[in-house]
Amino acid sequence: MQLLPGFRDFYPADCARRNYILDTWRAVCRRYGFVEYDGPVLEPIELYKKKSGGELVGQLFDFVDKGERHVALRPEMTPSLTRMVAARAKDFRKPLKWFCVPQFFRYEKQQRGRTREFYQLNADIIGEESPAADAELIALVIDVLRAFGFTENDFVVRLSSRTAWEDFFTARGGNPEDEYAFFQIVDKAERTPIEKTDALLSPFGIKAEEVLAFMRSKEPVAGLAQVVGDLTSRGLGAFVEIDYAVVRGLAYYTGTVFEVFDRGKNERALAGGGRYDNLLNLMSDGKTNLPALGVGMGDVVLANLINDVPAAREKLEAALTNGRPCDVYVIIAKEELRGEALKLVQSLRDAGQEVDYSLTPAKVGKQFQTAEQLGASKAVLVGDEWPQVKVKDLATREERLVAADSLWRE
RNA sequence: GUGGCCGUAGCUCAACGGUAGAGCUCCAGAUUGUGGUUCUGGCUGUUGCGGGUUCGAAUCCCGUCGGUCACCCCA
Numbered sequence: 001m002q003l004l005p006g007f008r009d010f011y012p013a014d015c016a017r018r019n020y021i022l023d024t025w026r027a028v029c030r031r032y033g034f035v036e037y038d039g040p041v042l043e044p045i046e047l048y049k050k051k052s053g054g055e056l057v058g059q060l061f062d063f064v065d066k067g068e069r070h071v072a073l074r075p076e077m078t079p080s081l082t083r084m085v086a087a088r089a090k091d092f093r094k095p096l097k098w099f100c101v102p103q104f105f106r107y108e109k110q111q112r113g114r115t116r117e118f119y120q121l122n123a124d125i126i127g128e129e130s131p132a133a134d135a136e137l138i139a140l141v142i143d144v145l146r147a148f149g150f151t152e153n154d155f156v157v158r159l160s161s162r163t164a165w166e167d168f169f170t171a172r173g174g175n176p177e178d179e180y181a182f183f184q185i186v187d188k189a190e191r192t193p194i195e196k197t198d199a200l201l202s203p204f205g206i207k208a209e210e211v212l213a214f215m216r217s218k219e220p221v222a223g224l225a226q227v228v229g230d231l232t233s234r235g236l237g238a239f240v241e242i243d244y245a246v247v248r249g250l251a252y253y254t255g256t257v258f259e260v261f262d263r264g265k266n267e268r269a270l271a272g273g274g275r276y277d278n279l280l281n282l283m284s285d286g287k288t289n290l291p292a293l294g295v296g297m298g299d300v301v302l303a304n305l306i307n308d309v310p311a312a313r314e315k316l317e318a319a320l321t322n323g324r325p326c327d328v329y330v331i332i333a334k335e336e337l338r339g340e341a342l343k344l345v346q347s348l349r350d351a352g353q354e355v356d357y358s359l360t361p362a363k364v365g366k367q368f369q370t371a372e373q374l375g376a377s378k379a380v381l382v383g384d385e386w387p388q389v390k391v392k393d394l395a396t397r398e399e400r401l402v403a404a405d406s407l408w409r410e
Numbered sequence: 411g412u413g414g415c416c417g418u419a420g421c422u423c424a425a426c427g428g429u430a431g432a433g434c435u436c437c438a439g440a441u442u443g444u445g446g447u448u449c450u451g452g453c454u455g456u457u458g459c460g461g462g463u464u465c466g467a468a469u470c471c472c473g474u475c476g477g478u479c480a481c482c483c484c485a
Contacts (some may be wrong), residue, residue, distance in 0.1 A: 003476090005476070005477085056484095059483090076485095104485080106484090106485090108412075108482095108483080108484085109445090109482095110477085111478075111479075111480090112478080112479080112483075112485075113484090114483090114485075115485095116484065119485090120485055121485095248484090249483070249484070250484095259484090268483090268484065268485070269484060269485065270485075271485070272484075272485070296484095297485065298484090298485025299484055299485080300485065301484090330423085330475080331443090333443050333444090334443085334464060363441085363442070363443090364442090364443045364444055364445095365441065365442095365443085365444060365445070366445095367443095367444085367445090368443095368444050368445040369444095369445055369446080371443050371445070372446050373445090373446080379444085379445085381443075381444075383443060384443075388442090390443095392444075392445090394445070394446095397444090397445085399432095399444090402472090
């Protein structure tokens with residue numbers, strides 16, 4: 001049987017790498033005062049149709065369940081999160097700083113950095129309109145990446161603002177209801193021939209050259225200036241750049257938006273996010289109105305970049321050596337003592353040691369070899385010396401005799 | 411979804427019309443109470459799948475499934 005396209009098996013070595021990423025995400029989020037939450041993997045399809053915007057709806061893994069409900073595997077977290085927050089908005093002190101490490105499903109053609117199933121760190125700050133929140137969230141993203149061993153030479157946060165584009169549009173007589181259509185054109189302007197952009201923009205009476213000129217400007221608009229200032233105060237200024245070419249596809253973004261790219265431009269976007277100040281209001285039919293912003297960072301592109309950057313790869317490999325199968329290997333040299341050896345294994349495990357041993361009779365040399373291969377640091381040999389055992393340090397090859405019934409104390 | 415390239419042992423690949431091979435891994439032995447080296451031996455394949463051309467197909471052709479790259483979009 002073949003795997004479904006875009007889905008992954010996680011053998012122990014893969015699982016260790018995945019967990020290294022998820023563990024690092026969680027550790028840095030907690031350092032920033034974020035708390036973890038989660039929601040359902042399966043949701044009614046309406047949840048996503050309501051607000052996500054065209055792209056994601058077309059990529060849904062959806063089906064009709066046995067109760068004839070039309071459901072979809074989650075492709076993103078924001079709709080579930082906004083529902084959860086709207087339902088109990090008064091229960092939580094503002095601002096909320098919540099994170100989640102969900103597995104997402106998107107029906108796309110798979111490619112480097114893009115699978116049909118992936119993990120994504122989601123972090124959101126809800127209930128704070130100040131740009132200080134934007135800065136805090138972006139600082140979190142930067143520090144998450146630094147925790148993997150990346151520096152300002154490896155990645156950059158491209159900062160932009162939908163508000164800036166809104167102002168640009170309305171100042172030239174654009175109608176607010178055409179805004180999203182305009183954003184879509186701007187989003188693609190960088191990689192579209194200028195004549196075509198001109199044609200697309202003509203209904204709005206705007207010239208492609210104006211758009212491209214604004215895109216190239218590095219002048220931070222009001223909100224962004226504070227974000228950049230905050231990040232600079234933290235010593236993180238080198239990680240961000242103003243780049244109005246970033247617009248983002250999702251319909252619900254309102255103010256600050258950003259995307260994170262590797263400097264080498266070998267990979268897809270590492271992370272992306274922004275403000276969605278109106279979404280809570282929309283999702284709750286006006287009952288809850290809280291400003292919000294969030295970020296997503298996927299494990300697939302991140303793993304690729306870790307592999308691209310030697311320092312990050314070494315950091316990962318070093319972390320993996322802590323994930324050895326066992327620390328102590330008990331060698332049974334005399335089969336008559338197997339019962340005693342099992343008792344010893346049990347006492348060591350009760351004491352919290354990671355212990356393994358041969359389930360079936362094996363030559364002593366073979367057992368030592370297995371101890372090596374499992375990465376044990378010590379071998380405990382149960383044999384002629386009983387009731388004492390030989391404890392051998394597998395790195396230094398030093399041996400000493402210890403009474404079996406006091407070994408657990410070490 | 412559209413187009414280019416690719417699918418051979420668990421892994422990396424060779425053979426490119428004439429009997430499917432190598433390295434690594436794995437298993438066993440040298441070494442019946444002492445280990446990552448070395449040496450020796452061994453296992454593993456409907457050459458992704460289906461059809462066609464041919465005396466003969468892993469090799470050429472068509473289809474299909476999967477991978478990959480580009481477009482698209484983004485994590």
